[in-house]
Amino acid sequence: MVHVVVAGPLHASGRAILDNAKDVTVTYIAETSEASLAAEIAGADAVLLRTQPLGARTVDLAPNLKIVSRHGVGYDAVDLAALNSRGIALSVCGDVNSTSVAEHSAMMILAACKRALRSDISVRTGPWEWRNKLEARDVSGQNLLLVGYGRIGRKTADMMRAFNMNVRAFDPYLMKQGWPENGVTCVKTLDDGLAWADVLCFCLPHTGAPLIGAAEFERMRDGVVVVNTSRGGILDEHAMIAALASGKVGAAGLDVFHQEPIPHDHPLAGFDQVLLSPHIGGLTLDAAERMAVSSAENILDYFNGTIDPALIVNKDKFNVALQN
Numbered sequence: 363m364v365h366v367v368v369a370g371p372l373h374a375s376g377r378a379i380l381d382n383a384k385d386v387t388v389t390y391i392a393e394t395s396e397a398s399l400a401a402e403i404a405g406a407d408a409v410l411l412r413t414q415p416l417g418a419r420t421v422d423l424a425p426n427l428k429i430v431s432r433h434g435v436g437y438d439a440v441d442l443a444a445l446n447s448r449g450i451a452l453s454v455c456g457d458v459n460s461t462s463v464a465e466h467s468a469m470m471i472l473a474a475c476k477r478a479l480r481s482d483i484s485v486r487t488g489p490w491e492w493r494n495k496l497e498a499r500d501v502s503g504q505n506l507l508l509v510g511y512g513r514i515g516r517k518t519a520d521m522m523r524a525f526n527m528n529v530r531a532f533d534p535y536l537m538k539q540g541w542p543e544n545g546v547t548c549v550k551t552l553d554d555g556l557a558w559a560d561v562l563c564f565c566l567p568h569t570g571a572p573l574i575g576a577a578e579f580e581r582m583r584d585g586v587v588v589v590n591t592s593r594g595g596i597l598d599e600h601a602m603i604a605a606l607a608s609g610k611v612g613a614a615g616l617d618v619f620h621q622e623p624i625p626h627d628h629p630l631a632g633f634d635q636v637l638l639s640p641h642i643g644g645l646t647l648d649a650a651e652r653m654a655v656s657s658a659e660n661i662l663d664y665f666n667g668t669i670d671p672a673l674i675v676n677k678d679k680f681n682v683a684l685q686n
């Protein structure tokens with residue numbers, strides 16, 4: 363019998379896969395937090411994980427744990443060393459939500475340039491004459507730098523080229539592969555890109571210290587638009603707040619934050635030129651179903667020995683189930 367703990371909301375299609383599987387028992391946890399997972403993880407052979415942190419202490423509570431299946435693709439909140447030290451597999455979904463996130467990035471680029479939130483607030487609360495002070499911008503003809511040019515970055519490029527933006531990308535890991543492509547040229551250094559861009563969009567994994575701090579904001583154009591749908595840790599939030607307050611950043615769209623959930627009284631919530639969303643770039647109803655199915659199947663496939671090794675992040679660290 364395999365015991366699966368589902369650590370947060372899961373689309374009905376994913377639940378059906380687990381509920382109907384032979385020799386599988388499932389515990390569903392309603393909320394997405396590490397504390398609620400820690401309370402239920404003791405008997406788990408597998409955990410289906412949302413975006414909450416998974417640290418070494420919680421992993422230690424589960425002596426039988428064999429696989430953590432991420433619902434989604436980013437795994438920066440997981441203590442990979444803790445999994446590796448016990449030979450626990452970490453799987454991710456395949457390409458299940460990149461279109462959804464690219465659409466969200468495109469929406470945020472447009473909303474920020476058009477000052478959509480400020481515009482809405484002005485109609486609801488202000489005099490009509492505010493329409494002369496909204497400072498909306500055309501996106502057509504503006505320079506868009508994508509930082510990270512993987513699945514999400516490429517799809518965002520296609521969408522924004524349709525709006526006649528000039529698109530460049532910075533992705534040091536792709537430098538040698540077929541650049542320029544599809545009308546998108548690469549910049550050789552991040553600093554070159556920061557100096558060129560009217561709009562910045564972050565589409566890369568979070569792996570360590572913030573990529574963008576006070577010094578990087580200084581190198582940007584005055585009034586630059588910043589969109590982040592990747593992970594909050596990419597941007598130094600204090601530096602971001604200072605850049606918004608000074609006008610260096612003219613407008614922004616943020617889907618991800620250092621601390622999630624972000625408190626209601628967070629300084630970022632005080633800017634009417636900043637559109638905020640609760641980490642939903644990859645959580646449309648459509649993508650939620652795909653993520654649920656993929657992450658549930660990854661667990662069953664792991665125990666059947668049929669999981670696609672490309673979906674196992676730490677496959678080099680162990681080879682247990684893959685040899686079955």
Ligand SMILES: NC(=O)C1=CN([C@@H]2O[C@H](COP(=O)(O)OP(=O)(O)OC[C@H]3O[C@@H](n4cnc5c(N)ncnc54)[C@H](O)[C@@H]3O)[C@@H](O)[C@H]2O)C=CC1
Pocket residue numbers: 434435436437459460463509510511512513514515532533534535536565566567568573591592593617618641642643644645
């Ligand atoms: N807001 C949301 O709901 C979602 C957010 N994400 C985030 O978006 C990230 C990207 O997702 P995908 O495009 O599917 O991943 P991907 O792996 O297809 O592309 C990421 C790209 O970033 C590049 N990269 C890595 N480090 C870099 C650096 N320091 N500077 C510039 N480029 C760098 C890689 O070479 C790769 O081409 C995920 O890791 C995740 O954190 C993903 C899905 C949903």
Ligand SMILES: O=C(O)C(=O)COP(=O)(O)O
Pocket residue numbers: 411412413433434435436437459641644645653
């Ligand atoms: O795919 C990702 O990395 C995401 O951010 C979405 O994950 P979630 O739906 O929050 O488990």
